[in-house]
Amino acid sequence: MSIKRLIVPLCAVLLALGVAACGGDDESGGTTAQTTAQGEGSAAGNAEGGGGRLKIAFSAPGADHGWMAAITENARKEADRLGDVELIASEGVTDSAAQADQIETLIAQKPDALVVLPNEGEALTPVAQKATAAGIPVINVDREFTTPGAYRTLITGDNYGIGWQAGNYFADQLKCRGNVVEIQGIAGISVTEDRSKGFRDAIKARCKTGIRIVASQPADFLPDKGLSVMENILQAQKSIDGVYTHDDDMAEGVVSAIENANRQDEMFLTGAGGSKAAMERIEEGGLYRATFLYNPVMSASAIRLARLVARGQGFEELAEPEVPSKITVPATTVTKDNVADVKDLGF
Amino acid sequence: MSTVPDAASRSLPLGLALGRSQIQEYALVGVVLLLLVAGAILEPGAFLTSDNMLNVLRQASVVGVLAIGMTFVIATSGIDLSVGSMVAAAAVAGGQFADSGSLAFILGALGMGILLGGINAGAIAYGRVVPFIATLAMFTMARGIALWMSDKTPISIFSLESVRWFGNGEVLGVPSAAVVFLAVTAIAWVLLNRTRYGRYVVAVGGNREAARIAGVNVPRIVFSVYVLSGICVAIAAILVSGRLSSASPIVGNLYELDAIAAVVIGGTALAGGRATIVGTFLGVITFALIFNLLTLMDLATEIQQVTKGLIILAAVLIQRRDR
Numbered sequence: 111m112s113i114k115r116l117i118v119p120l121c122a123v124l125l126a127l128g129v130a131a132c133g134g135d136d137e138s139g140g141t142t143a144q145t146t147a148q149g150e151g152s153a154a155g156n157a158e159g160g161g162g163r164l165k166i167a168f169s170a171p172g173a174d175h176g177w178m179a180a181i182t183e184n185a186r187k188e189a190d191r192l193g194d195v196e197l198i199a200s201e202g203v204t205d206s207a208a209q210a211d212q213i214e215t216l217i218a219q220k221p222d223a224l225v226v227l228p229n230e231g232e233a234l235t236p237v238a239q240k241a242t243a244a245g246i247p248v249i250n251v252d253r254e255f256t257t258p259g260a261y262r263t264l265i266t267g268d269n270y271g272i273g274w275q276a277g278n279y280f281a282d283q284l285k286c287r288g289n290v291v292e293i294q295g296i297a298g299i300s301v302t303e304d305r306s307k308g309f310r311d312a313i314k315a316r317c318k319t320g321i322r323i324v325a326s327q328p329a330d331f332l333p334d335k336g337l338s339v340m341e342n343i344l345q346a347q348k349s350i351d352g353v354y355t356h357d358d359d360m361a362e363g364v365v366s367a368i369e370n371a372n373r374q375d376e377m378f379l380t381g382a383g384g385s386k387a388a389m390e391r392i393e394e395g396g397l398y399r400a401t402f403l404y405n406p407v408m409s410a411s412a413i414r415l416a417r418l419v420a421r422g423q424g425f426e427e428l429a430e431p432e433v434p435s436k437i438t439v440p441a442t443t444v445t446k447d448n449v450a451d452v453k454d455l456g457f
Numbered sequence: 458m459s460t461v462p463d464a465a466s467r468s469l470p471l472g473l474a475l476g477r478s479q480i481q482e483y484a485l486v487g488v489v490l491l492l493l494v495a496g497a498i499l500e501p502g503a504f505l506t507s508d509n510m511l512n513v514l515r516q517a518s519v520v521g522v523l524a525i526g527m528t529f530v531i532a533t534s535g536i537d538l539s540v541g542s543m544v545a546a547a548a549v550a551g552g553q554f555a556d557s558g559s560l561a562f563i564l565g566a567l568g569m570g571i572l573l574g575g576i577n578a579g580a581i582a583y584g585r586v587v588p589f590i591a592t593l594a595m596f597t598m599a600r601g602i603a604l605w606m607s608d609k610t611p612i613s614i615f616s617l618e619s620v621r622w623f624g625n626g627e628v629l630g631v632p633s634a635a636v637v638f639l640a641v642t643a644i645a646w647v648l649l650n651r652t653r654y655g656r657y658v659v660a661v662g663g664n665r666e667a668a669r670i671a672g673v674n675v676p677r678i679v680f681s682v683y684v685l686s687g688i689c690v691a692i693a694a695i696l697v698s699g700r701l702s703s704a705s706p707i708v709g710n711l712y713e714l715d716a717i718a719a720v721v722i723g724g725t726a727l728a729g730g731r732a733t734i735v736g737t738f739l740g741v742i743t744f745a746l747i748f749n750l751l752t753l754m755d756l757a758t759e760i761q762q763v764t765k766g767l768i769i770l771a772a773v774l775i776q777r778r779d780r
Contacts, residue, residue, distance in 0.1 A: 175707060179604070297759070325752075327752055332707060333611070333701055333703075333705050333708060334697055339752055341515075343753075345503050345504075362705070385610075387613075
């Protein structure tokens with residue numbers, strides 16, 4: 111039931127992204143993009159009449175990781191492309207208290223909407239509630255605030271879905287028999303736990319006990335840690351058929367460990383996220399067999415959602431006049447067969 | 458003799474004496490042996506094999522080289538919190554020259570390591586900034602430089618055979634990264650224990666005023682150790698990039714803590730004035746063995762973390778009792 115409810119908004123978002131991706135390829139087309147944006151505005155029926163410039167505030171943690179870097183970059187690019195949005199962005203902090211301070215500063219500037227990817231959902235819920243109470247609609251990206259009232263709309267990737275799709279992929283590839291290694295992200299955060307649980311659930315549902323997870327260790331989403339952890343696991347496990355990693359960047363290190371040990375023909379590996387480097391490796395074929403999208407382009411969608419919410423508009427494709435309150439972006443399985451279709455989304 | 462006597466109570470240590478740190482070294486040898494025995498029992502097939510021991514040495518090499526540089530810094534009662542971030546900056550700086558071959562990569566990494574180390578050095582030795590703060594500033598700056606120069610994405614250095622050899626090659630069956638680590642350790646041992654420079658470094662950490670009166674150019678010595686740390690950073694950057702076949706802006710996370718922990722567990726005094734290279738080496742090996750064994754056993758993360766903490770605490774307590 112919940113899936114059904116999500117399909118429509120999903121299609122809408124993907125459609126919108128598709129249009130944006132096709133239309134926004136060349137950088138020199140600034141004026142074209144602007145007219146397009148205005149055109150869209152009038153087509154959707156502008157609630158504010160004139161449709162003046164909107165001030166949208168954006169806050170995300172510091173870009174200490176390729177994925178996070180892409181989040182901020184995509185938000186900025188989207189704001190530029192829309193033309194009628196002024197983005198006031200703050201980033202660069204890596205702890206929740208500092209981000210809360212940043213958001214307070216943003217609220218004081220009275221933006222029309224606030225887009226937040228919180229460092230930790232729970233810790234930043236109070237400040238999001240504060241913004242909501244001040245009449246600023248909050249678009250929550252990726253990590254969910256703990257009180258639903260804290261945000262107007264949530265857009266998130268599907269971590270459980272990544273695990274679930276990966277589990278099904280392994281079941282198919284291994285025909286339900288074999289030894290699997292799992293290289294996790296940071297232990298104890300919901301991203302890691304969900305990606306792990308989805309994977310285990312799918313494998314159990316499909317294969318009962320046919321696939322054994324012989325080792326499961328965290329490498330904190332870091333390539334050098336992934337390298338060392340995998341080197342040790344290769345020492346302990348003499349027969350590995352597949353490696354499920356929680357992140358494409360980290361997987362680079364895992365790949366190095368396997369190739370250095372000259373065991374790349376023994377097993378295959380999958381990533382998660384959808385980095386350019388991973389997609390290139392998948393295209394080449396060999397060890398790196400698949401990745402599962404958790405695409406940072408969702409921050410661009412968040413800016414679009416913020417714009418619609420601030421203007422009081424909805425999706426044309428939906429019967430409802432307003433933007434939905436929750437949107438989950440699907441965890442598409444990317445293999446050699448479809449990598450060409452999604453390569454533009456790589457980060 | 459691999460120790461330098463406790464200089465805190467003396468004006469200038471010129472002779473070699475049996476210091477406290479030497480006892481600590483012997484105790485650490487015991488800890489390493491205990492770990493080896495425990496590993497052989499718990500993981501009979503995989504742990505005590507030559508393949509895995511060389512693997513441990515290879516893994517220890519990156520943080521090991523940093524810890525050697527850190528030993529000199531801590532000997533002067535300083536600290537360098539920036540080495541992890543600087544590794545990323547040096548790796549990415551080398552990566553800028555990836556098209557021009559391995560030598561260009563190495564020079565780029567060295568240049569960045571020395572430059573950033575030099576900024577630390579200047580701020581601390583001549584700007585009189587507290588080392589903790591100066592290197593904390595560099596900790597965030599260097600990471601920023603790495604992300605900025607790399608455009609936040611790893612740079613492939615797959616074509617640089619020589620750099621990759623440093624990470625993954627072998628010399629007579631021994632991983633080349635381990636050979637580099639052992640060579641750096643040997644050079645540092647001679648420098649600290651057999652040269653006037655080494656004595657000055659320890660003297661500055663033991664009693665700065667006494668060293669100054671005895672004619673040591675204190676700022677110059679302090680300056681030199683942070684540059685030395687920068688050079689070690691560059692070497693570590695070459696090793697880690699070689700191992701990953703890419704120069705990544707997000708490597709080196711928290712390496713400074715690993716390096717400092719290895720130095721301190723080895724017996725070098727955080728307050729300065731006492732330093733041991735052999736102790737640092739054993740400290741690095743201790744941590745690498747713990748990490749290796751716990752991963753081999755595939756323990757749950759939370760159990761690993763508690764176990765690692767307990768082993769560290771036990772290792773230090775064993776040394777205390779021997780004193």
